[in-house]
Amino acid sequence: MTTTMLSTPARPALRLKRRDGARTEPFHIVLTVLLYLFFGVFLLWPIVQIVKTGFVDRAGHFTLTYVHLILRDPVLLRGLFNAAEVAALVTAATLAISLPLAILGVRYEFPGRSLLSGLLLVPLILPPFVGAIGVQMVLGRYGPLTQLLHAGGAGIDWLGRAPLAGIVIVEALGLYPIMLLNLQAALANIDPAMQQAAANLGAGRWTVFRQITLPLVRPGLFAGCTLVLIWSFTELGTPLIFDFNTITPVQVFHQITDVASNPLPYALVVVMLVASALLYVVGKVVLGKPFDSGTTRASIASSATRLKGWRGWLVTLAFLLVFLLAVIPHVSVIVTSFSATGAWYRSILPTHWTIEHYRSALIDNMAMRSVLNSIGYAAGATVLAVLAGFAAAIVVVRSTVPGRQLLDSLSMLPLAVPGLVLAFGYLSISIWLREKLGARTPRFLDVQEFPVVMLILAYAARRLPYVVRSAVAGLQQTPRDLELAAANLGASKSTVLTRITGPLIMANLVAGALLAFAFAMVEVSDSIILAQRTDYFPITKAILDFTQRLGDGLYVASALGVWAMVLLALTIWIANSLLGRKLGAVFRI
Amino acid sequence: MTSVQLEHLHKQFGQTVALDDINLQIAAGELFFLLGPSGCGKTTLLRIIAGLLQPTSGRINFNDRDVTQLGTEKRNAVMCFQSYALWPHMSVRENIRFGLRVRKMPANQQRKQIDSVLALVQMQQYADRRPNELSGGQQQRVALARALAVKPACLLLDEPLSNLDAKLRLEMRSEIRRICKSGGYTTIYVTHDQKEALSVADRIALLKDGRLVQVGTPADLYQRPANSFVADFIGQTNLIAGMVVGRQGDLLKIETPAGMINAKGASLGGQNVVVSIRPEQIHLSRNGDVHATSSKPEINHLRGWLDQTTFLGESSEHVVSINGHQLKAISSPPMMESAGEVGLQFSAADVMVLPE
Numbered sequence: 001m002t003t004t005m006l007s008t009p010a011r012p013a014l015r016l017k018r019r020d021g022a023r024t025e026p027f028h029i030v031l032t033v034l035l036y037l038f039f040g041v042f043l044l045w046p047i048v049q050i051v052k053t054g055f056v057d058r059a060g061h062f063t064l065t066y067v068h069l070i071l072r073d074p075v076l077l078r079g080l081f082n083a084a085e086v087a088a089l090v091t092a093a094t095l096a097i098s099l100p101l102a103i104l105g106v107r108y109e110f111p112g113r114s115l116l117s118g119l120l121l122v123p124l125i126l127p128p129f130v131g132a133i134g135v136q137m138v139l140g141r142y143g144p145l146t147q148l149l150h151a152g153g154a155g156i157d158w159l160g161r162a163p164l165a166g167i168v169i170v171e172a173l174g175l176y177p178i179m180l181l182n183l184q185a186a187l188a189n190i191d192p193a194m195q196q197a198a199a200n201l202g203a204g205r206w207t208v209f210r211q212i213t214l215p216l217v218r219p220g221l222f223a224g225c226t227l228v229l230i231w232s233f234t235e236l237g238t239p240l241i242f243d244f245n246t247i248t249p250v251q252v253f254h255q256i257t258d259v260a261s262n263p264l265p266y267a268l269v270v271v272m273l274v275a276s277a278l279l280y281v282v283g284k285v286v287l288g289k290p291f292d293s294g295t296t297r298a299s300i301a302s303s304a305t306r307l308k309g310w311r312g313w314l315v316t317l318a319f320l321l322v323f324l325l326a327v328i329p330h331v332s333v334i335v336t337s338f339s340a341t342g343a344w345y346r347s348i349l350p351t352h353w354t355i356e357h358y359r360s361a362l363i364d365n366m367a368m369r370s371v372l373n374s375i376g377y378a379a380g381a382t383v384l385a386v387l388a389g390f391a392a393a394i395v396v397v398r399s400t401v402p403g404r405q406l407l408d409s410l411s412m413l414p415l416a417v418p419g420l421v422l423a424f425g426y427l428s429i430s431i432w433l434r435e436k437l438g439a440r441t442p443r444f445l446d447v448q449e450f451p452v453v454m455l456i457l458a459y460a461a462r463r464l465p466y467v468v469r470s471a472v473a474g475l476q477q478t479p480r481d482l483e484l485a486a487a488n489l490g491a492s493k494s495t496v497l498t499r500i501t502g503p504l505i506m507a508n509l510v511a512g513a514l515l516a517f518a519f520a521m522v523e524v525s526d527s528i529i530l531a532q533r534t535d536y537f538p539i540t541k542a543i544l545d546f547t548q549r550l551g552d553g554l555y556v557a558s559a560l561g562v563w564a565m566v567l568l569a570l571t572i573w574i575a576n577s578l579l580g581r582k583l584g585a586v587f588r589i
Numbered sequence: 590m591t592s593v594q595l596e597h598l599h600k601q602f603g604q605t606v607a608l609d610d611i612n613l614q615i616a617a618g619e620l621f622f623l624l625g626p627s628g629c630g631k632t633t634l635l636r637i638i639a640g641l642l643q644p645t646s647g648r649i650n651f652n653d654r655d656v657t658q659l660g661t662e663k664r665n666a667v668m669c670f671q672s673y674a675l676w677p678h679m680s681v682r683e684n685i686r687f688g689l690r691v692r693k694m695p696a697n698q699q700r701k702q703i704d705s706v707l708a709l710v711q712m713q714q715y716a717d718r719r720p721n722e723l724s725g726g727q728q729q730r731v732a733l734a735r736a737l738a739v740k741p742a743c744l745l746l747d748e749p750l751s752n753l754d755a756k757l758r759l760e761m762r763s764e765i766r767r768i769c770k771s772g773g774y775t776t777i778y779v780t781h782d783q784k785e786a787l788s789v790a791d792r793i794a795l796l797k798d799g800r801l802v803q804v805g806t807p808a809d810l811y812q813r814p815a816n817s818f819v820a821d822f823i824g825q826t827n828l829i830a831g832m833v834v835g836r837q838g839d840l841l842k843i844e845t846p847a848g849m850i851n852a853k854g855a856s857l858g859g860q861n862v863v864v865s866i867r868p869e870q871i872h873l874s875r876n877g878d879v880h881a882t883s884s885k886p887e888i889n890h891l892r893g894w895l896d897q898t899t900f901l902g903e904s905s906e907h908v909v910s911i912n913g914h915q916l917k918a919i920s921s922p923p924m925m926e927s928a929g930e931v932g933l934q935f936s937a938a939d940v941m942v943l944p945e
Binding site: 191193194196197198199200201202203204207211212215216218 | 639640641660661662663665666667668670671672674676677678687688691692735736739
């Protein structure tokens with residue numbers, strides 16, 4: 001299934017000992033310059049802009065006043081602590097869920113293994129905050145859980161008792177697949193001889209795990225932890241749905257209205273950025289040191305041991321349980337979408353069913369348009385990401401242009417920079433331009449007027465890492481000789497590119513593209529911050545908007561969420577049937 | 590020093606029989622080779638001895654103690670993996686220390702032991718390098734040192750030289766023999782390279798399709814092959830099918846497509862046989878006085894057509910056609926001849942008669 005693109009940051013790239021026939025052509029230099037421009041304008045500039053707004057006062061002098069203001073404000077400080085607490089708990093929870101599953105899944109063969117391994121990735125087709133709507137229903141004061149426990153009367157205010165717990169549960173259930181994919185990829189990459197050698201020398205299972213397996217999966221562990229930690233640290237949608245305001249991302253969001261005059265949210269974003277960067281660096285130092293892939297590549301085909309009898313079924317049961325737990329939000333979003341307004345209350349299942357909300361979602365101008373908008377934005381971003389990603393991969397793998405390593409690192413930067421930060425960066429660039437240019441500002445650069453261009457660019461930049469990783473892996477697996485042979489037979493550079501290189505890594509490109517598309521469809525931060533006019537709402541923003549509408553809002557939002565799920569499932573299914581087993585191969589880098 | 594006995598070992602993967610009734614006695618301190626073409630089951634056998642695989646049935650004894658049910662970590666039958674399996678997150682020293690630590694050896698003894706095995710494989714100056722900073726040959730030495738450090742009851746080598754280039758392979762052959770013999774280790778060595786086996790082994794077991802074909806010293810296998818597979822696999826040979834048509838003293842008269850061939854040796858019972866003649870035993874001569882010596886029945890004389898000569902440096906290889914049958918002959922020192930009629934001579938004592 002759709003697997004391990006998210007795990008690619010634990011990359012084998014550039015650690016090739018032999019760079020077969022890599023050389024610099026003039027067009028490599030052109031590509032490099034263009035890519036640096038792209039990264040400079042769409043990645044670095046927004047970050048610089050944010051930092052500047054947070055640290056420079058009206059008179060243009062450097063100041064720590066804003067940061068100081070934050071640190072002296074107990075509410076904002078509380079928000080930071082809450083965000084950190086959520087991030088730590090979510091990361092720990094995803095790790096606790098994923099590590100056993102990854103080990104069992106890689107090592108053992110049990111009934112239903114491949115189906116269940118695929119099903120465990122289902123949470124990826126829905127952003128956590130949509131799942132939050134479902135969890136909110138399930139954990140409502142008079143919701144189905146309360147009813148199941150026969151606690152009528154005053155009900156149980158689950159979320160009121162432990163508001164952070166709800167957020168942590170939703171995010172953990174939504175984000176564990178990222179951790180799982182990384183750990184699985186890392187575990188599958190270990191040469192079984194590494195562990196066998198240790199056991200053969202007399203080490204027990206626990207020693208082998210602690211001293212050999214764990215250190216060898218460190219890069220995967222690092223990638224998984226970083227992605228989950230940064231994602232949950234800056235997750236905006238979920239606490240918004242839960243109406244939990246004392247958490248930094250929401251505090252930033254609520255100040256967005258007076259953003260032009262108020263530098264405080266920028267300073268807050270800077271604090272988040274610095275915290276994320278620190279986490280990344282610490283993680284890299286503690287976990288990240290990669291190994292030469294040449295010595296860790298499997299020499300023996302790793303074969304899973306078949307678990308016989310009840311042991312096998314026990315593992316099946318464990319996988320099934322996690323899956324059932326993980327789809328509670330999805331199922332309850334689906335149930336909500338079919339429930340008559342207010343009918344899922346003081347009952348285990350809704351008392352009245354209806355398809356009215358789907359009709360509402362279809363006839364509602366904003367809802368339908370948001371679906372089309374999202375498809376359009378995601379498609380545009382995908383094209384852009386594939387072009388830039390392919391170009392970056394060619395420069396990184398096939399050329400010797402100075403600075404290509406930096407380019408490689410830059411292309412991974414969006415994984416370390418919170419989406420919220422980039423979104424704010426774009427917003428701040430747009431505002432800055434309007435201040436400078438006034439009425440002469442081109443319409444497509446003015447987010448408040450026409451956010452489409454900025455949204456596409458933001459989506460493209462955020463999803464670029466997947467495409468780059470995918471294309472780099474493809475190129476590295478394609479011997480340079482195949483291209484040289486074509487050139488040697490008289491093919492021009494463009495012919496080699498379109499007739500040889502392109503087709504050979506097509507599977508990788510398509511896979512990266514589909515993943516970029518799928519994740520652009522469910523992108524949250526950029527969508528919420530940048531799309532401010534109803535006409536241009538993407539699907540996620542529309543869902544959020546609906547949840548704030550009284551009456552049937554939550555139900556229509558759920559129906560829209562189901563539309564999104566169907567769309568994404570369809571994308572992934574098409575990818576799967578287009579590429580067949582190749583897709584799996586692409587992800588097993 | 591540990592002797593190894595394998596009794597009726599049988600291994601099946603699903604429907605595929607990987608090993609079929611393997612019985613072997615390996616003496617303490619012996620350098621024993623498992624030789625065979627790829628897919629013959631030799632690595633499976635090694636992994637079973639290491640305890641990394643369980644046999645479907647049969648017994649493994651170390652010094653007459655049954656270890657069949659013992660896990661790999663308790664067997665002390667230490668393996669050098671074909672890929673070396675050096676842990677990339679540990680230095681050379683740490684890699685070697687691992688086995689000593691799990692055996693709870695005191696730290697000062699560990700240090701001494703590490704230094705001594707590093708000296709044995711001549712890698713002292715690389716102790717603090719990471720495996721990926723070493724060449725293939727150096728990695729191979731470290732893998733060997735890691736295994737030797739724990740003083741294994743039995744050292745298992747899985748194609749240890751297959752990842753090295755030809756020159757290094759030659760060097761390491763004698764090196765491995767020196768190291769194994771100096772420590773007196775019982776060593777089981779898997780390879781598909783018959784030259785490696787011939788030059789290093791005390792004894793060789795030749796496997797084919799999961800069965801033992803012949804067990805013996807290198808000279809046994811080379812000079813007294815049990816059948817045509819062994820003759821063909823060990824060294825080069827010419828195999829010709831023939832029929833025993835009579836006896837003359839202690840000589841068998843065998844009719845073959847290449848002509849009548851005399852062979853020394855007892856009759857095999859059946860009439861249909863295969864004769865094997867090593868190329869280096871065949872002497873070529875151009876015309877000359879072939880007929881002068883033809884009276885001696887213990888020297889075979891054939892006439893053929895020299896098709897092709899390949900210069901090999903210290904020798905030359907020739908392809909000779911006799912009645913459409915091609916024979917290989919090796920001349921040392923090299924003999925450069927153009928195509929044409931030649932005489933072939935070889936002693937009846939050098940003709941091996943094998944069952945069909």
